[in-house]
Amino acid sequence: MTSVRPKLKPETPKAVTAWDTQTGQTVWMTPDGSWSLSAKDLGIFVGDAAEAKLSAARGQENKVTDPYFMEVTENGTICGRETLRENIRSNGPTVAYGKAGQTL
Amino acid sequence: MYRYDEFDATLVNERVSQFRGQVARRLAGSLLEDEFKPLRLQNGVYLQMHAYMLRVAIPYGQLGSTQLRRLAEISEKYDRGYGHFTTRQNIQFNWVELKDIPDILQDLAEVEMHAIQTSGNCIRNVTSDHFAGATADELMDPRPWCEIIRQWSTFHPEFAFLPRKFKIAVTAAEHDRAAIRVHDIGLHLKKRGETIGFEGHVGGGQGRTPVIATKVSEFVPESEILDYLEAVMRVYNRFGRRDNKYKARIKILVSETGAEEFSRLVEAEYAAQSPHEKIALPVTEIERITAYFSGPDLPARPSRSKAFDDARAADPGFDQWASVNLQPHKHAGYTSLTVSLKPIGGLAGDATTEQMMVIADLAETFGHDDIRVSHAQNIVLPHIALDDLHAIYQQLDQAGLATANESLITDMIVCPGLDYCNLANARSIPVGQDIQKVFADPAYQRDIGKLHINISGCINACGHHHVGHIGILGVDRKGQEFYQISLGGRADEKAAIGEIAGKALSQEEIPAAIKQIIETYRSHRLTKDERFIDTLERIGHTPFKEAIYAAD
Numbered sequence: 001m002t003s004v005r006p007k008l009k010p011e012t013p014k015a016v017t018a019w020d021t022q023t024g025q026t027v028w029m030t031p032d033g034s035w036s037l038s039a040k041d042l043g044i045f046v047g048d049a050a051e052a053k054l055s056a057a058r059g060q061e062n063k064v065t066d067p068y069f070m071e072v073t074e075n076g077t078i079c080g081r082e083t084l085r086e087n088i089r090s091n092g093p094t095v096a097y098g099k100a101g102q103t104l
Numbered sequence: 105m106y107r108y109d110e111f112d113a114t115l116v117n118e119r120v121s122q123f124r125g126q127v128a129r130r131l132a133g134s135l136l137e138d139e140f141k142p143l144r145l146q147n148g149v150y151l152q153m154h155a156y157m158l159r160v161a162i163p164y165g166q167l168g169s170t171q172l173r174r175l176a177e178i179s180e181k182y183d184r185g186y187g188h189f190t191t192r193q194n195i196q197f198n199w200v201e202l203k204d205i206p207d208i209l210q211d212l213a214e215v216e217m218h219a220i221q222t223s224g225n226c227i228r229n230v231t232s233d234h235f236a237g238a239t240a241d242e243l244m245d246p247r248p249w250c251e252i253i254r255q256w257s258t259f260h261p262e263f264a265f266l267p268r269k270f271k272i273a274v275t276a277a278e279h280d281r282a283a284i285r286v287h288d289i290g291l292h293l294k295k296r297g298e299t300i301g302f303e304g305h306v307g308g309g310q311g312r313t314p315v316i317a318t319k320v321s322e323f324v325p326e327s328e329i330l331d332y333l334e335a336v337m338r339v340y341n342r343f344g345r346r347d348n349k350y351k352a353r354i355k356i357l358v359s360e361t362g363a364e365e366f367s368r369l370v371e372a373e374y375a376a377q378s379p380h381e382k383i384a385l386p387v388t389e390i391e392r393i394t395a396y397f398s399g400p401d402l403p404a405r406p407s408r409s410k411a412f413d414d415a416r417a418a419d420p421g422f423d424q425w426a427s428v429n430l431q432p433h434k435h436a437g438y439t440s441l442t443v444s445l446k447p448i449g450g451l452a453g454d455a456t457t458e459q460m461m462v463i464a465d466l467a468e469t470f471g472h473d474d475i476r477v478s479h480a481q482n483i484v485l486p487h488i489a490l491d492d493l494h495a496i497y498q499q500l501d502q503a504g505l506a507t508a509n510e511s512l513i514t515d516m517i518v519c520p521g522l523d524y525c526n527l528a529n530a531r532s533i534p535v536g537q538d539i540q541k542v543f544a545d546p547a548y549q550r551d552i553g554k555l556h557i558n559i560s561g562c563i564n565a566c567g568h569h570h571v572g573h574i575g576i577l578g579v580d581r582k583g584q585e586f587y588q589i590s591l592g593g594r595a596d597e598k599a600a601i602g603e604i605a606g607k608a609l610s611q612e613e614i615p616a617a618i619k620q621i622i623e624t625y626r627s628h629r630l631t632k633d634e635r636f637i638d639t640l641e642r643i644g645h646t647p648f649k650e651a652i653y654a655a656d
Contacts, residue, residue, distance in 0.1 A: 021130070
């Protein structure tokens with residue numbers, strides 16, 4: 001769904017992220033393979049294990065939509081070329097919106 | 105305004121019911137995303153950065169109070185208390201849940217609204233002049249023709265899977281406020297003797313290959329316009345490229361074919377239409393649709409209003425606002441007012457639930473129930489008595505809706521950018537906000553005069569940066585946001601694509617660069633009445649480029 005999906009090397013630490021199919025909220029796969037609404041809970045995967053996690057995510061179409069890899073550090077911090085995009089996905093818009101965005 | 109007949113109502117309700125079933129199947133897992141995506145897009149549902157987004161059609165930007173109230177209710181019940189008005193005169197809800205969308209569509213259907221053909225490779229919402237039917241400078245009201253084209257194009261089986269999306273705009277004023285020359289088809293109503301017809305511009309567009317449309321027909325009589333459109337669409341459907349998404353718009357076909365040959369193909373297609381295919385729109389049908397747009401019965405009023413003049417003298421804020429946000433009306437004693445959705449430091453085109461309610465109430469009380477959305481992402485109340493303006497202004501002011509900046513430098517078109525949009529490369533909203541802060545002083549804005557800054561967060565150009573007097577395009581440079589400035593674009597009857605001024609700048613550098621451009625203009629303008637775009641066209645781009653990059 002994103003305009004850019006970076007190709008990550010097998011050894012690069014990565015997380016699996018997607019959208020909750022019912023609500024559209026952004027979700028991250030946790031270490032045990034469940035899903036969290038917070039990127040703080042994301043699991044860090046590498047190599048074949050990462051591919052297996054992504055494959056498992058793709059098998060949960062009624063739960064999550066369009067899962068993909070995002071680059072993280074070994075500590076689970078979002079990094080790489082898509083850092084800004086993924087941080088915005090994780091934290092929400094960088095501007096106040098709705099009532100909070102009004103400048104009365 | 106147009107009201108649904110039994111066929112419209114049935115059609116929309118059946119579509120809601122159909123989509124409800126499709127959503128249920130998706131949530132149950134029996135439809136996969138790849139299967140569901142084309143179905144949801146046909147119903148205006150996108151999956152954006154943070155959530156599903158629902159784009160609701162506002163045909164040619166016209167709403168009644170009941171409809172705007174319903175949009176406000178939806179924003180409160182299903183979203184986060186606001187909606188975003190778009191450059192296609194539509195509204196988007198940014199935080200809706202898929203499970204709720206069938207109920208939202210049902211709520212919309214109850215007030216004669218829908219999200220059909222707001223996405224996908226079909227004919228999208230027909231757009232028009234937001235002052236249509238009210239302005240003194242139009243030949244006639246273009247909205248009946250927008251409605252006729254809407255009815256012709258809705259669920260047209262031959263044009264449901266075009267090579268790419270297709271956008272049509274109609275105007276009837278010499279001063280083009282509908283940007284018809286940057287549409288796939290732009291129609292300009294004209295008169296020859298007693299015959300009404302259309303000047304046809306084809307192959308305009310923005311995106312990664314911006315093109316000003318070519319005038320391919322001088323005059324198509326009104327009775328033949330649907331057959332003519334049908335011929336254009338058939339040529340496009342047949343010859344438009346489907347092998348490359350980036351070359352699939354009709355502008356590429358017209359460019360590659362050549363305007364002359366393209367016109368010949370259209371004429372040949374038109375001539376080949378068999379009698380049973382001809383729509384040959386009957387006069388009675390034109391009159392039936394036109395009757396919906398007869399406009400309010402406005403009581404006669406004197407051209408000057410003492411109440412208005414007195415209030416301007418007594419209330420400086422009102423005086424400033426009235427000097428900027430009003431458009432001459434065709435009836436004496438009336439005006440069309442623009443409710444700016446561009447407060448300084450706010451989000452362009454956004455309106456909260458409460459604000460939508462306030463505007464709906466004002467339209468009902470004072471505005472003959474007529475509300476328009478402009479492609480510049482503002483709201484217009486087209487029929488307002490001068491006597492009522494001060495009372496309206498005070499209520500708008502209380503609701504944070506009385507920014508006096510219509511068509512001034514802070515009235516920017518700004519796409520949602522990377523804060524919301526999956527396609528974006530860079531953020532647009534904070535850039536617009538930073539520029540607004542530099543030019544926040546109302547007196548400074550009025551001194552600068554009419555000037556359009558348009559900002560897009562990617563080359564798809566939803567923020568119309570190509571046709572901004574000053575355009576700003578967000579680009580990605582190895583994961584960093586940069587912004588390319590272009591100069592000299594315009595979307596009006598002298599439509600032009602802006603030229604890139606030079607290397608891209610960082611977000612922090614943009615406000616100062618814009619300030620340099622403006623000060624260069626102020627120092628070179630012949631009089632205070634010479635607009636920025638006129639000075640730019642008179643003296644050329646060089647002084648402005650030098651000013652932007654002087655520090656290099």
